[in-house]
Amino acid sequence: VGSEMCIRDRVNILYLFEEEKLARDIYVKMYSSYGAYVFNNISESEQRHMDSVAKLISKYEIDDTVVNNGPGIFSNEVIQEEYDRLLEKGLLNLTSALGVGVEIELMDIGDLERMQTETEKADIKRVLSNLLDGSYNHLDAFNTQLGLITQ
Secondary structure, eight states: OGGGSOHHHHHHHHHHHHHHHHHHHHHHHHHHHHOOHHHHHHHHHHHHHHHHHHHHHHHTTOOOGGGGOOTTOOSSHHHHHHHHHHHHHHTSOHHHHHHHHHHHHHHHHHHHHHHHHHOOOHHHHHHHHHHHHHHHHHHHHHHHHHHHHHO
16 A cells, blocks of 8 residues: 555655644643643644544555654654744744744645645545645634734
8 A cells, every 4th residue: 555655645744744743742832831722722633633644644654753753853854943943933922922823824724735736645635625624723713812912
């Protein structure tokens, strides 16, 4: 089964797993720092996103070492750098933290939309579509919270 997938799909799925993990790990930290429930709720959703991508990793027998990384640890250097940058920015204050949430969701949306155009596999398209719906909902939630703060 594993060999039936093109390299681009494999790369995208591993990247996507770590991107969802970045979101979860940041939101867990922001919740522990500020106690704003939006971070707790969305971090739980990001865990479900990670679980659905992990199922693809398992199904297609992709190297699954990324699923064993602890909080804040990433195999992809670009994602690790992004995590470190976003964490530092988010720890400035609650407004910055919510802005980081917006930034993460916009990044996810861009990557998910790109990945949808790059795969032919129906099961991958379905997961991407579900994650995209979630990211739009998360973006709305963060923007709503930002609006409440700035009123």
